Amino acid sequence: MPDRTSSLVTPPEPPDTEENVYVDVYRLLIAGMIVSSILFALGIVLSLLHPLYIPLSTRWVRSQYHVTTVVHGIMHGDPTAILLVATVLLILTPVARVVVSIVAFLVDHDYKFVVVTSIVFLVMVITVILGELGLT
Amino acid sequence: MTYSLHFVLLLLAAAGVAGFFGALLGVGGGIFIVPAMVLAFRLPMKIAVAASVVSVIATSNAGGSSYVDQRITNLRLAMFLEVLTTTGALTGSVLALYLNEWVMSLIFAIMLGYMAWAAYTTRKLDDERIASGDFARAQPDRITGYLGLRGSYHDLAASKDVEYVVNGAPVGMSIAYLAGITSGLLGVGGGVLKVSAMNRYMNVPMKVSVGTSKLMIGVTAAVSSILFFLAGLIHFFVVAPVALGTTIGANVGTLVMNRLHSVVLKRIFTVLMLYLAYEMFAKALELGFHWHLPSLG
Numbered sequence: 001m002p003d004r005t006s007s008l009v010t011p012p013e014p015p016d017t018e019e020n021v022y023v024d025v026y027r028l029l030i031a032g033m034i035v036s037s038i039l040f041a042l043g044i045v046l047s048l049l050h051p052l053y054i055p056l057s058t059r060w061v062r063s064q065y066h067v068t069t070v071v072h073g074i075m076h077g078d079p080t081a082i083l084l085v086a087t088v089l090l091i092l093t094p095v096a097r098v099v100v101s102i103v104a105f106l107v108d109h110d111y112k113f114v115v116v117t118s119i120v121f122l123v124m125v126i127t128v129i130l131g132e133l134g135l136t
Numbered sequence: 137m138t139y140s141l142h143f144v145l146l147l148l149a150a151a152g153v154a155g156f157f158g159a160l161l162g163v164g165g166g167i168f169i170v171p172a173m174v175l176a177f178r179l180p181m182k183i184a185v186a187a188s189v190v191s192v193i194a195t196s197n198a199g200g201s202s203y204v205d206q207r208i209t210n211l212r213l214a215m216f217l218e219v220l221t222t223t224g225a226l227t228g229s230v231l232a233l234y235l236n237e238w239v240m241s242l243i244f245a246i247m248l249g250y251m252a253w254a255a256y257t258t259r260k261l262d263d264e265r266i267a268s269g270d271f272a273r274a275q276p277d278r279i280t281g282y283l284g285l286r287g288s289y290h291d292l293a294a295s296k297d298v299e300y301v302v303n304g305a306p307v308g309m310s311i312a313y314l315a316g317i318t319s320g321l322l323g324v325g326g327g328v329l330k331v332s333a334m335n336r337y338m339n340v341p342m343k344v345s346v347g348t349s350k351l352m353i354g355v356t357a358a359v360s361s362i363l364f365f366l367a368g369l370i371h372f373f374v375v376a377p378v379a380l381g382t383t384i385g386a387n388v389g390t391l392v393m394n395r396l397h398s399v400v401l402k403r404i405f406t407v408l409m410l411y412l413a414y415e416m417f418a419k420a421l422e423l424g425f426h427w428h429l430p431s432l433g
Contacts, residue, residue, distance in 0.1 A: 033383065037379075040375075040377075040379055044380070047139055051140060056371065058369055087190060087375055091193065093193065094193060094196070094354040101215060120215060123226060127359050131362060
């Protein structure tokens with residue numbers, strides 16, 4: 001039988017590097033917010049300079065998902081490509097936060113939370129796989 | 137959809153107001169921006185939900201970072217509950233892909249009704265619990281004991297360090313899963329449910345619950361966003377003004393939040409949410425059965 005009482009009496013010491021985890025997370029959240037906001041604003045301004053009709057369909061949206069189209073679009077200041085990059089960046093900010101946390105818990109030798117955080121990351125990976133399998 | 141200056145400015149303004157009100161109320165902007173997009177801008181429910189859930193990430197980044205700065209978040213508790221909220225978000229967003237729009241509108245109306253009730257009946261037990269030291273005396277359960285989930289923060293209002301021991305994991309985890317489903321299905325942050333799970337059932341002080349919830353919301357919303365993105369539901373031209381507007385609104389709202397009297401605000405928001413609940417209910421009947429209820433607007 002696992003010794004439960006010991007963990008009640010002596011809880012794990014708060015790791016020294018916890019402060020650093022907070023600082024990393026903080027910087028990441030701020031950076032993601034600022035960069036994606038700037039790109040959203042830029043994309044909106046550019047799209048208003050050349051008003052266009054945009055289909056409200058999922059097919060149109062998915063037709064934009066090509067690396068070469070996006071890279072070409074960014075080079076030529078195409079608002080669609082800029083807004084796509086801003087959206088992806090915003091979605092990836094929390095994903096990056098999870099990855100940073102896994103590393104931070106590893107550095108702390110807090111392996112229980114390496115496992116917990118890895119499960120969260122795994123759910124994200126499963127989501128991508130489900131999305132790719134179910135929708136193509 | 138013609139992408140005119142008119143459309144962009146109005147959507148930006150609506151999202152700004154939603155983000156501002158959301159921050160004042162301590163919830164995300166989702167509960168206001170989704171009805172605004174559906175009722176006023178006549179956008180399809182699924183496009184509105186997808187755009188809202190992306191903007192939820194933006195507001196979580198905005199609000200969450202200031203809470204991280206104040207060190208009143210519990211990063212480990214957040215990660216632990218995120219296992220449940222992300223699984224719930226995956227469940228909810230898969231449901232959103234397959235459910236009819238009228239069903240989603242109906243569920244949204246029910247959620248708004250619940251939120252109105254929750255905002256009206258908010259309890260203020262925290263001060264007593266802090267003063268009596270109840271937060272520190274609680275016994276952890278098997279799971280929170282194993283993970284060593286506890287913490288302390290400096291409470292400015294009570295001007296003392298408040299220690300707390302997390303317990304009630306089974307109930308907390310169930311509500312966290314439900315919060316994830318709500319987030320993925322309706323495009324909201326689900327913060328009210330997460331805060332209530334932590335504060336009412338897991339022995340976590342209110343301020344820590346709110347800060348930790350804000351941090352969790354972004355990761356939860358990212359999961360639904362990934363699925364919606366792959367499905368092509370995240371329309372960049374709708375997302376841009378919505379995300380930008382809510383980010384600005386939420387930041388301004390967080391700044392002024394502490395200077396306003398919250399009791400009067402809560403009464404006003406209760407009425408507003410009841411109104412939106414009625415309008416979303418009417419929308420659901422219109423989409424599902426072509427029944428037209430009289431509009432109150």
